[in-house]
Amino acid sequence: MKLRSLYIFHLDTGACNGCEIELFDVLTPYYDAERLGVRLAASPRHAHAMAVTGPLTRQTYYAAKEAIKAMPPKPRIIVAIGTCACSGGIFYNGYPIYRRPESPREGQEYPRRGGIFELVQDLRDEGEYVGPVVYIPGCPPRPEEILYGVALALGLVEKRAKGEHYTEEAGFELPEYPIEERIRLSLRERLKYVVGYFDREGILRDFMELAGKAESVEELHRLIEDYCLRNPDSRISLAMRVLEREFLRLKEKYGWEVGMNAKAPQGEVRGVQVAVKRDAGSR
Amino acid sequence: MAVTLKYPFVKLEAPPEYRGIPHIEPRLCIGCGACVNACPADALLKIDDHSTGTRKIVLDVGRCIRCARCDEACPTGAIRMTRNFEVATLDRSDHVEVVELRLHRCPNCGNYTDYTERALEKAFQILPEGLFDKEELRKKAILCRNCRRKLTVDDTIEASREVVG
Ligand code: SF4
Ligand code: SF4
Ligand code: SF4
Numbered sequence: 001m002k003l004r005s006l007y008i009f010h011l012d013t014g015a016c017n018g019c020e021i022e023l024f025d026v027l028t029p030y031y032d033a034e035r036l037g038v039r040l041a042a043s044p045r046h047a048h049a050m051a052v053t054g055p056l057t058r059q060t061y062y063a064a065k066e067a068i069k070a071m072p073p074k075p076r077i078i079v080a081i082g083t084c085a086c087s088g089g090i091f092y093n094g095y096p097i098y099r100r101p102e103s104p105r106e107g108q109e110y111p112r113r114g115g116i117f118e119l120v121q122d123l124r125d126e127g128e129y130v131g132p133v134v135y136i137p138g139c140p141p142r143p144e145e146i147l148y149g150v151a152l153a154l155g156l157v158e159k160r161a162k163g164e165h166y167t168e169e170a171g172f173e174l175p176e177y178p179i180e181e182r183i184r185l186s187l188r189e190r191l192k193y194v195v196g197y198f199d200r201e202g203i204l205r206d207f208m209e210l211a212g213k214a215e216s217v218e219e220l221h222r223l224i225e226d227y228c229l230r231n232p233d234s235r236i237s238l239a240m241r242v243l244e245r246e247f248l249r250l251k252e253k254y255g256w257e258v259g260m261n262a263k264a265p266q267g268e269v270r271g272v273q274v275a276v277k278r279d280a281g282s283r
Numbered sequence: 284m285a286v287t288l289k290y291p292f293v294k295l296e297a298p299p300e301y302r303g304i305p306h307i308e309p310r311l312c313i314g315c316g317a318c319v320n321a322c323p324a325d326a327l328l329k330i331d332d333h334s335t336g337t338r339k340i341v342l343d344v345g346r347c348i349r350c351a352r353c354d355e356a357c358p359t360g361a362i363r364m365t366r367n368f369e370v371a372t373l374d375r376s377d378h379v380e381v382v383e384l385r386l387h388r389c390p391n392c393g394n395y396t397d398y399t400e401r402a403l404e405k406a407f408q409i410l411p412e413g414l415f416d417k418e419e420l421r422k423k424a425i426l427c428r429n430c431r432r433k434l435t436v437d438d439t440i441e442a443s444r445e446v447v448g
Binding site: 029030031032035036083086087088089090092093108110111112114117132133134135136137138139141142144145147148149151152156157159160161162163164165166167168170171172173174175180181182185192196197198200201254 | 291351377379384405412
């Protein structure tokens with residue numbers, strides 16, 4: 001059956017409210033789900049589809065079951081909004097979450113069990129008809145993702161997600177970097193405390209480029225100062241300076257002779273080193 | 284003025300900082316399992332099969348809360364957050380990404396070890412130059428835990444015999 005319009009009843013099965021906020025966004029004039037024929041219904045008895053949010057707690061289990069049973073016998077589409085409804089999400093192994101006996105909390109099965117799937121399976125076992133389930137993962141999914149999911153249920157867009165199974169055939173690469181891998185990993189770890197995951201790789205790449213270019217510690221220091229002057233973002237300047245100190249500290253520790261680019265400090269650059277030692281102790 | 288988004292009928296890019304679903308690049312993944320330990324939602328699994336000698340790293344984006352902790356933990360940068368958000372589907376198996384790697388096999392006893400061949404290569408890459416005799420190390424490091432222990436004990440007994448006798 002091709003649906004032209006979808007009356008949706010919204011059911012919260014213990015969500016943290018993140019998904020609700022996004023769901024309400026979808027109904028604002030900016031995203032305007034009504035142009036796809038989507039309307040919120042006031043009662044499950046009027047609804048084609050049930051928009052479910054939340055990980056299905058034990059408390060909501062029976063109410064949710066009654067609500068789905070109250071829907072007209074067809075099409076009974078379930079739209080699982082959010083990672084919680086798809087598979088339990090971050091609450092997957094919480095004590096108040098409903099799980100069927102055959103879906104253990106600590107399983108190794110995949111796709112991962114949990115969420116509204118448990119209730120749908122229970123209903124199907126009881127002989128109730130439940131239509132297709134549209135899974136929209138995200139924590140919370142952005143309004144566009146919900147729109148996409150609803151459009152998918154209406155057959156307006158193509159499905160893009162596809163499972164993958166890679167094996168050794170995909171090939172193997174072990175990239176080489178301008179500085180030793182051991183030091184690169186340590187720097188990367190140190191950088192975790194200064195910047196988030198988003199900027200980290202870029203900053204580290206820039207630093208390694210400078211460290212690979214520099215012939216001596218003084219030159220490295222000069223290059224980094226140049227870089228910081230060119231870069232107005234103070235977070236990145238800070239991260240670069242932290243990296244420089246950490247790099248010098250590690251070089252001092254592991255020895256300057258082993259596979260390095262920047263040469264050991266000669267004579268009077270010990271100022272940097274003293275600062276390094278103090279910084280290392282304070283962390 | 285029309286303010287309404289044209290979205291699903293036009294293409295739309297998420298902003299650069301947007302955390303979409305993560306993706307594992309199979310050419311870079313060494314199967315170390317660091318991401319599995321970091322994942323708070325158990326969206327990542329490490330499944331070893333010692334009879335066939337394979338390790339599966341499984342990512343289920345339908346369980347993923349997009350916290351980027353796996354991105355932070357991965358030593359090779361194999362798992363990265365993408366900006367892809369169009370992942371709604373009617374079939375949950377579309378959400379699963381599996382990377383299947385070979386486990387390392389002990390050349391002495393033929394049993395599979397707890398790490399992959401790729402992880403061993405990575406470990407050799409991390410070793411600092413000049414501190415160890417790499418060839419000697421390689422001879423021992425490729426053995427499984429039991430064979431290595433046996434070799435160490437045998438070597439020690441051998442050496443002590445020489446000293447005593
Ligand atoms: S998926 Fe995330 S945002 Fe949505 S209800 Fe669950 S925890 Fe909250
Ligand atoms: S942390 Fe990275 S390299 Fe290790 S198993 Fe996960 S994706 Fe693969
Ligand atoms: S982003 Fe977070 S929840 Fe998703 S796979 Fe990575 S660690 Fe797990």
